Amino acid sequence: MLKAERHKYIMTKLIEDQKVVTTDLALALDLSEDTIRRDLNELDSKKQLEKVYGGAVQVKQKSANVFDIAISAEEEKKKIVTKALSLLHDDQVIIMSGGSTNLVFAKLIPADLKATIYTYSLPIAMQLSQHPNIDLIFIGGKMQKNAMVTIGMDVIQVVSKIKADICFIGASSINIKQGLTEVGYEISIVKKAMIEASDRVVSMFASNKLNTKMPHGVCDLTQLDTIVTELEPEDERLDEYRKSGVFIL
Amino acid sequence: MLKAERHKYIMTKLIEDQKVVTTDLALALDLSEDTIRRDLNELDSKKQLEKVYGGAVQVKQKSANVFDIAISAEEEKKKIVTKALSLLHDDQVIIMSGGSTNLVFAKLIPADLKATIYTYSLPIAMQLSQHPNIDLIFIGGKMQKNAMVTIGMDVIQVVSKIKADICFIGASSINIKQGLTEVGYEISIVKKAMIEASDRVVSMFASNKLNTKMPHGVCDLTQLDTIVTELEPEDERLDEYRKSGVFIL
DNA sequence: CTAATAAATGCACGATTTTGCAGTTTTAAG
DNA sequence: CTTAAAACTGCAAAATCGTGCATTTATTAG
Numbered sequence: 136m137l138k139a140e141r142h143k144y145i146m147t148k149l150i151e152d153q154k155v156v157t158t159d160l161a162l163a164l165d166l167s168e169d170t171i172r173r174d175l176n177e178l179d180s181k182k183q184l185e186k187v188y189g190g191a192v193q194v195k196q197k198s199a200n201v202f203d204i205a206i207s208a209e210e211e212k213k214k215i216v217t218k219a220l221s222l223l224h225d226d227q228v229i230i231m232s233g234g235s236t237n238l239v240f241a242k243l244i245p246a247d248l249k250a251t252i253y254t255y256s257l258p259i260a261m262q263l264s265q266h267p268n269i270d271l272i273f274i275g276g277k278m279q280k281n282a283m284v285t286i287g288m289d290v291i292q293v294v295s296k297i298k299a300d301i302c303f304i305g306a307s308s309i310n311i312k313q314g315l316t317e318v319g320y321e322i323s324i325v326k327k328a329m330i331e332a333s334d335r336v337v338s339m340f341a342s343n344k345l346n347t348k349m350p351h352g353v354c355d356l357t358q359l360d361t362i363v364t365e366l367e368p369e370d371e372r373l374d375e376y377r378k379s380g381v382f383i384l
Numbered sequence: 385m386l387k388a389e390r391h392k393y394i395m396t397k398l399i400e401d402q403k404v405v406t407t408d409l410a411l412a413l414d415l416s417e418d419t420i421r422r423d424l425n426e427l428d429s430k431k432q433l434e435k436v437y438g439g440a441v442q443v444k445q446k447s448a449n450v451f452d453i454a455i456s457a458e459e460e461k462k463k464i465v466t467k468a469l470s471l472l473h474d475d476q477v478i479i480m481s482g483g484s485t486n487l488v489f490a491k492l493i494p495a496d497l498k499a500t501i502y503t504y505s506l507p508i509a510m511q512l513s514q515h516p517n518i519d520l521i522f523i524g525g526k527m528q529k530n531a532m533v534t535i536g537m538d539v540i541q542v543v544s545k546i547k548a549d550i551c552f553i554g555a556s557s558i559n560i561k562q563g564l565t566e567v568g569y570e571i572s573i574v575k576k577a578m579i580e581a582s583d584r585v586v587s588m589f590a591s592n593k594l595n596t597k598m599p600h601g602v603c604d605l606t607q608l609d610t611i612v613t614e615l616e617p618e619d620e621r622l623d624e625y626r627k628s629g630v631f632i633l
Numbered sequence: 634c635t636a637a638t639a640a641a642t643g644c645a646c647g648a649t650t651t652t653g654c655a656g657t658t659t660t661a662a663g
Numbered sequence: 664c665t666t667a668a669a670a671c672t673g674c675a676a677a678a679t680c681g682t683g684c685a686t687t688t689a690t691t692a693g
Contacts, residue, residue: 138651139436140403157669167653172670188660189669202451202510257513257522261451261506264529273506273534275524275542280513285522293524387641406679416643421680437650437679 136164141174149184149193156190204258206235208341211365215339216240218384219303219363222337225249227300230329231259233284234305236339238262244269253297255290255325257283279321286321294328302333306340308347309362311375314355316348323351330354339363345372356381385413390423398433398442405439453507455484457590460614464588465489467633468552468612471586474498476549479578480508482533483554485588487511493518502546504539504574506532528570535570543577551582555589557596558611560624563604565597572600579603588612594621605630 141164149155157175161168179186185194206212216239223229225248231237233256241262248268254260255274263271274293276285304326308316315338317323330336330353342364361382366373368383377383390413398404406424410417428435434443455461465488472478474497480486482505490511497517503509504523512520523542525534553575557565564587566572579585579602591613610631615622617632626632 137403137405137436137438137441139434139441143441168669169654169671170652173652202453202507204451257506257510258451260527261510261532264506264527264532271527271529273522273524273527275522275534275538278509278513278520278522280520283510283513285524289524417679418644418681419642422642425681 138174141166142178145174145178145191146183149191154190154192155184160190204235204238206239209239211341212236212239213243215341215363215365216243219337219339219361220245222301222361222384223248223250227251228298229253230294230297230299230302230333232256232303232305232326232329233259233282236341237303237305240303240339253294253299255285255294279319282319282322284322284325286325290325291328294325294332297332299329299333301335301337302329304329304336304338304353304359306338306344308349309338309340309344309356310346310348311356311379313348313352314358315353317351317353318349320351323353326353330358335360337361337363342366342372345376387423390415391427394423394427394440395432398440403439403441404433409439453484453487455488458488460590461485461488462492464590464612464614465492468586468588468610469494471550471610471633472497472499476500477547478502479543479546479548479551479582481505481552481554481575481578482508482531485590486552486554489552489588502543502548504534504543528568531568531571533571533574535574539574540577543574543581546581548578548582550584550586551578553578553585553587553602555587555593557598558587558589558593559595559597560605560628562597562601563607564602566600566602567598569600572602575602579607584609586610586612591615591621594625 144164145155145160148160157168157171160171164171175184175186175191178184179191182194184191212235216236219240220243223244227250229250229252231241231252231254237256238258241259244266246267251270251272252263253272253274254263255276260271260273263269274285274290276289277287278284279286304315306315307318315326317326336359338359339362345364356376356379359381361384362376363384364373373383393413394404394409397409406417406420409420413420424433424435424440427433428440431443433440461484465485468489469492472493476499478499478501480490480501480503486505487507490508493515495516500519500521501512502521502523503512504525509520509522512518523534523539525538526536528535553564555564556567564575566575585608587608594613605625605628608630610633611625612633613622622632
């Protein structure tokens, strides 16, 4: 086994378990503890981990970089959004709201798709700006700092003039009675406008958003055309939603 | 067996196993380890793999991540923009154009500054969205993909309504006769509008931009109030600029 | 086809890297 | 304070590497 391999193994193990123990590694890799210690020291000096007595722990990344956006459960989200790729066609006019699920979606849009996309989310715009065939239009306005999206009258005004074919709306919460709901008032208003502006409305989210509720209403279920989760469309947890006429992908 | 064949075999093997070992390859291909080593060194210098002690591993692809923006000569740019921090005051209305120098500037804006900033650059907006006390307004429009800025009529329209105290304009090129010039027509138009909208105009750039020229004019030197470079203000390379009335920081 | 030239290969040998071990020091917990 | 585990240090054996050089193989010009 090459040293480089070992280092990779150690780093993988470290991410899995949040820590590594010198003696365990020596046993697992069939090497002396001295060698493991030397490896850990080396990785420590390269700032890839932090050595502690008995092993090593993850280096606390100082994320001083705004630009690396952490996406939780990225693999699961990939599964969800992949289903929705079939909804995309050339020459569509598309509106995308924010959220990490939509961001993952943006990453996976095929390079040969020719379409026009409106968005008000900085990260999504960054992502799409490297797509070769998308006409990208950013909806300007006052920035909502934490969500990195624009809000306010300027946004509403622009959105209300769009005639879009399809709209991908991120969901904070969804339930049978109130439909989509949001934590922020400003964003709920903008999402309303986006839904109004589109022929078809799609919402993608993980199933833990089902049957939850936030203060501000966006729209009720009848206004959604399609919802996409990681569940099978026939899953019983979606029964109620299916009955209300939403198509489930 | 030809060398090219061997290289192909090695690369295939590398993808299959995530690694190759010098001794194994020598045995499998019935060649001396020296030859294998020479092959690996060659492939390493062509960046097709990474040689390590005992063999080689796959090159770690540099995260095809849109979000990590490479800034060349960041330290030099820090030196430049630090000089300009003294121009910032609370309650100013500020316009910032794009460019990596402005991006470095955005990073260094003190956390306690309370101001309003307009920008049309995605990276700068991302950066400033982290700032606790800046009111940030993004100027929407069609995205110019490579520069990650918005362009077009929508942008002009918004900019023309701004009354800003100070404007930080990135420079592609500057010279005595033509003043600021740009490579793209669209961007030159937007920058013109930004300059019009501001009481005071500041441009920051490295000295290698001095005495160069691009196709599209933005403004002449008289419209610039201050320029900032890494040079001492008294440097003779700036003599001509100083004579034309620009303040040099 | 032949001769001249360039490229590739294998070998020898000194230099470098890696690794485990023994002895000593440091650390953390009772 | 005591003690056992963990870490560090120096060292030697083994593996791997780089380089100069001779030999073989391939290429090109005439």
